[in-house]
Amino acid sequence: MAELHLMKSSNKPTLPITHCCPACGLLCDDLVLTSTSPLNIKNACTKSISFYNSAWLTNSNTPRIAGKASDFNTAIQAAADILRASNQPLFAGLGTEVQGMRAIVALAKKTHATLDHMHSESTVANTLTIQHSGWQTTTLTEVKNRADVILAIGTDIVSSHPRFFEKLVWNEHSLFDKPRPEIIYLAVPKHLSADNLKAGISPAGKAPTVIAADTAKLPEIISALNALMNNKKITENQVAGITIEALQSILDTLKAAQYAVIIWSASNFQYAHAELTVQSITHLIAKLNENTRVAGLPLNAGDGDTSVNNTSTWLSGYPTRSRFFADQASYDAHHFSSNQQLNKCDALLWVSSFNTQQPTCDAPTIVIGHPNMQFDIVPAVFIPVGIPGVDHTGSMFRMDSSVVMPLKQLRENQLPSLSEVVLQIEALLT
Ligand code: SF4
Numbered sequence: 001m002a003e004l005h006l007m008k009s010s011n012k013p014t015l016p017i018t019h020c021c022p023a024c025g026l027l028c029d030d031l032v033l034t035s036t037s038p039l040n041i042k043n044a045c046t047k048s049i050s051f052y053n054s055a056w057l058t059n060s061n062t063p064r065i066a067g068k069a070s071d072f073n074t075a076i077q078a079a080a081d082i083l084r085a086s087n088q089p090l091f092a093g094l095g096t097e098v099q100g101m102r103a104i105v106a107l108a109k110k111t112h113a114t115l116d117h118m119h120s121e122s123t124v125a126n127t128l129t130i131q132h133s134g135w136q137t138t139t140l141t142e143v144k145n146r147a148d149v150i151l152a153i154g155t156d157i158v159s160s161h162p163r164f165f166e167k168l169v170w171n172e173h174s175l176f177d178k179p180r181p182e183i184i185y186l187a188v189p190k191h192l193s194a195d196n197l198k199a200g201i202s203p204a205g206k207a208p209t210v211i212a213a214d215t216a217k218l219p220e221i222i223s224a225l226n227a228l229m230n231n232k233k234i235t236e237n238q239v240a241g242i243t244i245e246a247l248q249s250i251l252d253t254l255k256a257a258q259y260a261v262i263i264w265s266a267s268n269f270q271y272a273h274a275e276l277t278v279q280s281i282t283h284l285i286a287k288l289n290e291n292t293r294v295a296g297l298p299l300n301a302g303d304g305d306t307s308v309n310n311t312s313t314w315l316s317g318y319p320t321r322s323r324f325f326a327d328q329a330s331y332d333a334h335h336f337s338s339n340q341q342l343n344k345c346d347a348l349l350w351v352s353s354f355n356t357q358q359p360t361c362d363a364p365t366i367v368i369g370h371p372n373m374q375f376d377i378v379p380a381v382f383i384p385v386g387i388p389g390v391d392h393t394g395s396m397f398r399m400d401s402s403v404v405m406p407l408k409q410l411r412e413n414q415l416p417s418l419s420e421v422v423l424q425i426e427a428l429l430t
Helices: 046-056 072-085 098-111 120-133 140-146 164-169 194-200 215-229 244-256 274-288 305-316 418-428
Strands: 017-019 031-036 039-042 089-095 149-153 182-186 209-211 260-264 294-298 322-325 328-331 347-352 365-369 381-384 394-397 404-407
Touching: 039 046, 072 347, 072 365, 072 381, 072 418, 089 098, 098 305, 098 322, 098 347, 098 394, 098 418, 120 274, 120 305, 140 164, 140 294, 149 244, 164 194, 182 194, 182 244, 215 244, 215 274, 244 260, 260 274, 274 294, 305 322, 305 394, 365 418
Parallel strands: 089 347, 149 182, 149 260, 182 209, 260 294, 347 365, 365 381
Antiparallel strands: 017 031, 031 039, 322 328, 394 404
């Protein structure tokens, strides 16, 4: 076997360095790393601080085979051997950026693999809605420049996207002279901190409207909004504990807006057939657009899901939950899910380069991921790789899919990138 060359050449960045944060779908590009010891990053939110602290705790640059330290060449050979012996591998997790996913798709073609992202259980609700009925959505830039009403359904927004209000809602710089948006929260999950709703208080002190309800009741709540929107008579006084007057008031606010934005997080719709709730929201948006302007904004779940699904779609025609055979991709939102395939696959390749999520699978497992990973079940092969936007450059789609942001390398490190490792595995599978 030819010797593999994976170690990167030295490339020490000069501080301070302005960079883009990959820790959530906002991809804020105004972070400034001023010091690494102690770690100091200007404009970092709590989520990004946690992400970078974890990155700087990196404790292993050593691949492992069955828990024993190995070198990169031997680990890559072992990974290739597992995939060569497999008839039906599953590539899951897929926490990566554009370049990593390009390499994964090439390897999937060669090995007839099924692809699924770790957060697709939530994002598939959005995908099914686009496939069934389409939708009218907007971009973060439009939110910043035009939104005068924001209705957040089943989400406080900031627990997943912490700087949303700071960057896009209470910002001082908007292209147009528009009023500060009116904020309405509807059925925010109870487990989220009530403090998070304070992000919806305007700089002038105007409190948001908070309509409390069980998030699991959103199917009937959104159906009631659609019924009212279509002038149907509702004989009950309330729906899921919300008075009809309160629901009508939401509608009246949306109808009076110049540019309302309805935001939801499918991750929080933890019940069967959540896609029907998303579809119901998009029906409401379509109906409202007959007389005014309203747009949707689905929040992404994280770990590069937007980048991975867009890259998969442009390379194969399908988002994840796809399978390759004879160079052709097929798609099945149910059968190609990790839940279904973890019991059927004869090998698992798990990828998680932003965080330390680990897989549980009885089949021989290869893990390529974050160097801090610790395992409850020791995988057959573990290959640590660099963290995108920390250890190497890369590209990521913002959550609205309208902008691709460049990631910078922030530190000198000898870890290879995911795409380098995957390309080397593929090269061994002739
Ligand atoms: S809001 Fe998101 S992208 Fe922005 S700094 Fe926080 S975690 Fe990073």
